[in-house]
Amino acid sequence: DGGITQSPKYLFRKEGQNVTLSCEQNLNHDAMYWYRQDPGQGLRLIYYSQIVNDFQKGDIAEGYSVSREKKESFPLTVTSAQKNPTAFYLCASSQSGLNTDTQYFGPGTRLTVL
Amino acid sequence: QQQVKQSPQSLIVQKGGISIINCAYENTAFDYFPWYQQFPGKGPALLIAIRPDVSEKKEGRFTISFNKSAKQFSLHIMDSQPGDSATYFCAAKSNFGNEKLTFGTGTRLTIIP
Numbered sequence: 001d002g003g004i005t006q007s008p009k010y011l012f013r014k015e016g017q018n019v020t021l022s023c024e025q026n027l028n029h030d031a032m033y034w035y036r037q038d039p040g041q042g043l044r045l046i047y048y049s050q051i052v053n054d055f056q057k058g059d060i061a062e063g064y065s066v067s068r069e070k071k072e073s074f075p076l077t078v079t080s081a082q083k084n085p086t087a088f089y090l091c092a093s094s095q096s097g098l099n100t101d102t103q104y105f106g107p108g109t110r111l112t113v114l
Numbered sequence: 115q116q117q118v119k120q121s122p123q124s125l126i127v128q129k130g131g132i133s134i135i136n137c138a139y140e141n142t143a144f145d146y147f148p149w150y151q152q153f154p155g156k157g158p159a160l161l162i163a164i165r166p167d168v169s170e171k172k173e174g175r176f177t178i179s180f181n182k183s184a185k186q187f188s189l190h191i192m193d194s195q196p197g198d199s200a201t202y203f204c205a206a207k208s209n210f211g212n213e214k215l216t217f218g219t220g221t222r223l224t225i226i227p
Binding site for chain 1: 155160203207
């Protein structure tokens with residue numbers, strides 16, 4: 001899992017509650033990403049950050065929020081506004097720049113809304 | 115908008131056979147095409163990647179074939195083994211602007227004895 005840790009591995013949440021997923025990397029990568037994975041839909045980008053204190057919405061940002069206060073950390077908050085939050089969430093990181101395209105993924109967090 | 119189309123959705127191959135997964139893209143600005151391998155409950159891991167200046171790249175039993183004019187690329191797994199059973203994702207990225215990867219929808223590969 002390449003120096004990226006995600007916690008917890010499994011998370012259960014009641015409807016209406018916000019929950020924060022942790023992502024830490026020790027690869028000294030500039031860029032970090034959050035993806036959501038649902039069966040048959042591949043990986044969809046939620047948010048990404050190319051530098052500390054800056055981040056951009058991905059394809060499915062509604063109902064999610066992020067922060068990037070430190071280079072090694074990129075937590076994702078799933079808010080109560082996310083209508084269907086049950087999914088497998090993956091964090092990734094990469095070094096910015098040409099010829100350094102590889103994204104390294106963490107082990108994922110499976111979120112279940114009860 | 116689905117910019118990378120992957121097929122088939124699932125594939126069953128006999129041990130020792132060749133597994134072939136195909137992807138097609140629309141954005142001509144894409145210039146980096148990786149394949150990721152994912153085992154159940156784990157994050158994806160980079161398997162092999164290609165840039166459009168070559169038509170084929172081989173690493174061990176894994177080969178990417180790239181057809182720039184047809185905007186298609188494929189993964190071939192030679193001498194498929196039960197340990198290759200996993201979900202495979204193709205992806206594509208442009209070096210213009212941001213650095214987002216666009217993923218295909220994945221292929222669940224099962225190698226049977």
